[in-house]
Amino acid sequence: MASANIETKEHAHGLGAIPVSRADVRGSFDVNDFPVPNGREEEWRFTPLRRLKGLHDAADKVGPGEVSIDVSAPESVAVETVGRDDERLGTSFLPSDRVSARAYSSFEEATVITVPKGVQEDTLTMRVTGTTYGTAYGHTVVRVERGATVTVVLDYSGSAVYADNTEFIVEDGARLNVVSLQDWAGDAVHVTQQHARIGRDATFRSFVATLGGDLVRVVPKVRYAGPGGDAELHGLYFTGTGQHHEHHSLVDHSTSHTRSRVDYRGALAGDDARAVWIGDVIIGEGTVETDSYENNRNLQLTENTRVDSVPNLEIFTGEVAGAGHASASGRLDEIHLFYLMSRGIPADEARRLVLRGYFEELINRIENPELRERISAEVEEKLQEQGLG
Numbered sequence: 001m002a003s004a005n006i007e008t009k010e011h012a013h014g015l016g017a018i019p020v021s022r023a024d025v026r027g028s029f030d031v032n033d034f035p036v037p038n039g040r041e042e043e044w045r046f047t048p049l050r051r052l053k054g055l056h057d058a059a060d061k062v063g064p065g066e067v068s069i070d071v072s073a074p075e076s077v078a079v080e081t082v083g084r085d086d087e088r089l090g091t092s093f094l095p096s097d098r099v100s101a102r103a104y105s106s107f108e109e110a111t112v113i114t115v116p117k118g119v120q121e122d123t124l125t126m127r128v129t130g131t132t133y134g135t136a137y138g139h140t141v142v143r144v145e146r147g148a149t150v151t152v153v154l155d156y157s158g159s160a161v162y163a164d165n166t167e168f169i170v171e172d173g174a175r176l177n178v179v180s181l182q183d184w185a186g187d188a189v190h191v192t193q194q195h196a197r198i199g200r201d202a203t204f205r206s207f208v209a210t211l212g213g214d215l216v217r218v219v220p221k222v223r224y225a226g227p228g229g230d231a232e233l234h235g236l237y238f239t240g241t242g243q244h245h246e247h248h249s250l251v252d253h254s255t256s257h258t259r260s261r262v263d264y265r266g267a268l269a270g271d272d273a274r275a276v277w278i279g280d281v282i283i284g285e286g287t288v289e290t291d292s293y294e295n296n297r298n299l300q301l302t303e304n305t306r307v308d309s310v311p312n313l314e315i316f317t318g319e320v321a322g323a324g325h326a327s328a329s330g331r332l333d334e335i336h337l338f339y340l341m342s343r344g345i346p347a348d349e350a351r352r353l354v355l356r357g358y359f360e361e362l363i364n365r366i367e368n369p370e371l372r373e374r375i376s377a378e379v380e381e382k383l384q385e386q387g388l389g
Helices: 098-106 334-341 347-363 369-385
Strands: 066-072 078-083 109-115 120-132 135-144 149-158 161-170 175-182 189-198 203-210 215-224 230-239 244-253 259-268 273-283 290-300 305-315 320-330
Touching (some): 098 161, 098 189, 109 120, 109 149, 120 135, 135 149, 161 175, 189 203, 189 230, 203 215, 215 230, 230 244, 230 347, 230 369, 244 259, 244 290, 259 273, 259 305, 259 347, 273 290, 290 305
Parallel strands (some): 109 135, 135 161, 161 189, 175 203, 189 215, 230 259, 244 273, 259 290, 273 305
């Protein structure tokens, strides 16, 4: 197990200081190295802390809960349940906030999934189900060895107050596709960090779909362990009445000749629906020929919704192949509706077609047809729930 004092890089700022950039944020496995958030910190200012049910301050708000984990994997893939002392845990990341550190210090058993060198597999699924409502913690390591390929589905459902960390280690020349589906019950709280370390000439594709839960906060992070690494982070969220969905992505181009694309798309409908997207990209000092772009789009389908979209791009070198970001939030495009209605399509049907097209463009990037169909069906269900289908 990694020491609590290990750091990935040296910085002048301590954990309690206000960093001047995302590159100055330090991490630790020790919960006590992080002050209890009060909501004024940049990291937490969009999060309604009272709805975290004590995950941030260790207050026992709901008592202990139970979460079951079931993994369906091909025979060639090794799946192990290990204790906290397993040396493979915590080797590729450092918690960067108090909830992540608490999750790491509190889990009892971890799941380690290993795809051997050169193995080419289709899909394995890890189902995480809240069976008894209450606080629980988890940890997962997915290692894809050199030249191997696999798709991993993380399927979250049930009722829980759950915090976890997932380590994705993609070795040189390997390819990992991840689909993370947050399909929790309406009372669930989920705070998760997903840490990807991408080797030389390796490929990482992530698709996050957040549809359920009372409060869900997903933090995907990418760093590169060699040149030629390629990462794409896609996300879809449909935030309904009273729900709070947050997504904070971080891509750290600390290695030259690396590529990233971030594309998240959301829709909000119903009173007090709240969505937050924060996208951070760092292009490190001394790097050359990095290529990055991040984009976020949001549709506010009804009144009394709120969305915050914050793209951040920090560049510490002049030798970049490409770097950019875009963000747009608003109502349905009236021109699209007019175009369809002018061809005889009724207004309600035109609205449904535009909404489905908005999501399907992103959903079609999922390679697994069964997953595409499932997510499309659940988006359709959300549209029906809000009277928009």
